[in-house]
Amino acid sequence: MANPIALTVQDAVKASGLSRSRIYEAMRDSLPARKAGRRTLILASDLEAYLANLPTYQAGA
Template sequence: MHKPLAYHIDEAAKVSGIGRSKIYEAVGEGALKAVKCGRRTLIKTEDLEAFIASLPALVTGRAA
């Protein structure tokens, strides 16, 4: 199975586990790149992967 070149917003949310609203928010803030094809907003696969990689790591526990 091949990896898609891009996802529409609903697909990007599904494959990433990030909600649609958060995807739109990240695009609006410029943190996640998007492209337009007609009326459809697309997220390139490499841009979605880069966005997820840029998210901060979860730090658990309390500092001593």
């Protein structure tokens, strides 16, 4: 499947470019995650929304 609807934490790290620690931090603060047995899954749409809501880069700020 080219575009999965849910990602493991490891896949979310690869897809986003964020560190594993930052993903877990985001899950604690505002990134929803779901459990399927022992697996933690993040919906791709939730990850995209989280990334879209990060502050924009301001040169010289």
